[in-house]
């Protein structure tokens with residue numbers, strides 16, 4: 001670039017930076033104005049945080065990034081992002097005017113709720129950061145399999161708050177990234193040395209630097225801007241540099257807030273020498289001195305461009321960029337500035353300073369000293385936006401009508417899962433090639449072993465299993481290759497979920513459809529719950545297989561029992577939860593799951609179930625290690641439909657049924673046994689097999705809403721199932737999980753309910769011991785039935801444990 005071109009570019013970027021600062025501030029101000037009038041809420045955490053990243057984001061979006069790059073923006077810098085997209089023509093004024101309001105631009109960039117081409121949602125700090133790392137691994141996976149090679153490789157970029165670096169999941173991700181030879185990942189730390197509450201510890205950057213280098217990253221420290229560098233070269237400059245380097249973060253921040261006169265007083269007190277240093281200071285006015293002292297590299301465009309543009313390798317890079325929180329605003333550097341807003345008077349002064357006339361606040365080129373036409377021309381050729389919207393689509397892969405499963409008379413759902421995947425791996429259906437399994441060190445113990453034996457582990461470099469080479473007998477072949485279809489993770493469930501989030505967005509981010517299947521022990525869903533929620537919020541698509549589960553894992557240990565996960569499955573938006581009892585149900589659900597994961601229709605509800613099945617989503621299967629007798633039956637279309645919709649009559653109740661037993665999952669034998677015993681004294685007892693409390697419940701509430709909106713005939717699956725029961729029939733529900741999971745069934749048509757389940761954990765024993773202990777065995781079911789039936793005694797009761 002010629003000097004002239006470079007100067008022109010710098011002038012343009014300076015104008016755009018100014019515009020971003022203005023538009024972001026005006027967006028926040030407008031939103032706050034609306035809120036204040038209505039309910040007095042303040043807009044928190046946006047203003048100062050956005051200003052902190054304004055220069056860096058201007059440099060990246062308007063000069064450095066390419067269309068194939070993907071970015072996770074620090075959540076509370078979303079006003080910058082929306083402002084940038086507004087300038088590029090991808091965001092509307094209406095959405096900015098209703099920032100944080102109903103259907104307005106989102107407080108934190110959102111893939112699903114914002115219209116302006118957000119790459120990765122952020123909000124829960126730390127998760128978007130790790131998402132970029134896993135997304136880069138997903139990119140490597142896709143390309144190593146020979147897909148999408150006609151598209152350029154993208155860099156996955158995270159803009160990170162320095163306090164965000166406290167989130168532990170970032171370090172878990174760093175380790176995993178190192179193991180997989182991470183590439184093409186840039187993390188830019190907005191080192192403003194301020195968090196929400198506080199000023200960060202001294203010298204944190206040194207720890208970051210050492211750590212990143214340890215994991216093979218390139219580290220670039222961006223501390224001084226060009227003005228400061230020039231001042232250091234003046235006589236007395238060395239003393240100034242030494243003073244800055246030893247200045248505590250708190251004091252630096254306070255002086256940034258106080259401004260030029262305060263800088264002068266302090267510097268003269270500390271290093272004034274009546275000689276060269278004093279002269280260096282005296283050559284500058286207060287305003288110039290303030291400008292010099294706040295010229296940190298994170299606000300210095302030439303330094304930023306130089307740093308970003310000089311990276312000539314694909315190793316991961318961490319940029320630690322010194323910035324000032326609230327830069328350019330009246331509360332810059334103030335420790336309380338996190339939720340800081342400008343007062344109307346400050347805003348007025350700021351507006352005037354920006355050269356923006358009242359009533360022209362949303363005009364794109366208002367107040368800039370470059371002609372609108374020139375700016376427009378520049379925006380048109382910004383590389384990042386050169387190809388318009390950057391999201392990809394990938395075709396749906398057909399899933400066979402049924403999935404084969406070698407049935408055995410007695411088996412567990414976990415075992416069935418392994419066998420079904422083995423059959424898929426053995427076959428040659430194209431969808432099988434897109435399945436990618438992943439697990440945090442529980443591949444073998446969750447029954448993924450057979451699939452992995454057939455399809456291999458993924459690594460960019462081939463690595464043979466030494467045990468196999470040495471001919472040592474082993475059940476598992478642990479060969480790594482670029483064509484492998486299993487990504488083995490270390491024991492970190494947060495990583496599992498973010499990996500699923502990354503693989504499950506491959507169709508949109510990398511243009512290639514993957515069908516990710518992740519396994520873990522059910523209780524450890526809670527370990528990674530926020531990351532699971534995050535993955536669903538981004539609309540990533542995956543199959544989560546959690547096993548073993550409940551107290552049914554019995555001797556495996558009290559610490560591994562899960563109670564609340566069925567409720568998580570019901571409550572988690574974007575995740576259809578199933579808990580089949582039998583393996584033929586599981587095969588039906590998995591077939592559905594592989595299809596459901598790929599759907600992206602409009603949100604219209606299904607007229608049969610009132611579920612929004614066209615939109616698709618992710619799937620959670622809660623499985624068990626308990627071997628139980630399998631029914632001898634044909635899975636016909638009607639039964640398969642019921643299994644997918646959430647339940648069917650295992651034993652249809654007669655017209656005089658006084659009680660019905662509704663069970664879900666591994667406690668099926670107890671429910672069936674209790675029904676058999678009850679049948680000796682009571683007629684017409686029914687057994688309701690529930691495969692998805694989640695889908696039954698969702699359909700019911702959706703149908704209710706539809707009726708309220710005028711669809712008088714809307715009826716859900718569970719309403720139809722329970723319709724034949726007389727008013728005084730009671731329900732006994734039983735599940736190896738929290739009893740509330742099924743307790744709502746009574747409300748569907750107003751039936752009395754006794755809900756059995758597990759409320760305490762920690763006890764070990766056999767399945768029988770624990771079912772008795774927790775009151776989910778056949779005897780407890782009989783007691784509950786007795787309580788409902790009342791007068792007519794139930795036989796075979798023994799005392800409860």
Ligand SMILES: Cc1ncc(C[n+]2csc(CCOP(=O)(O)OP(=O)(O)O)c2C)c(N)n1
Pocket residue numbers: 045048049050052075076123124125160161162163164165192194195196197325338
């Ligand atoms: C998981 C999580 N915990 C807490 C918060 C609330 N929160 C939002 S911003 C913030 C502090 C951020 O500090 P930093 O990352 O340094 O960014 P800066 O404020 O300097 O822009 C906190 C605690 C959050 N968004 N996510």
Ligand SMILES: [Mg+2]
Pocket residue numbers: 161162163190191192193194195325
């Ligand atoms: Mg900070």
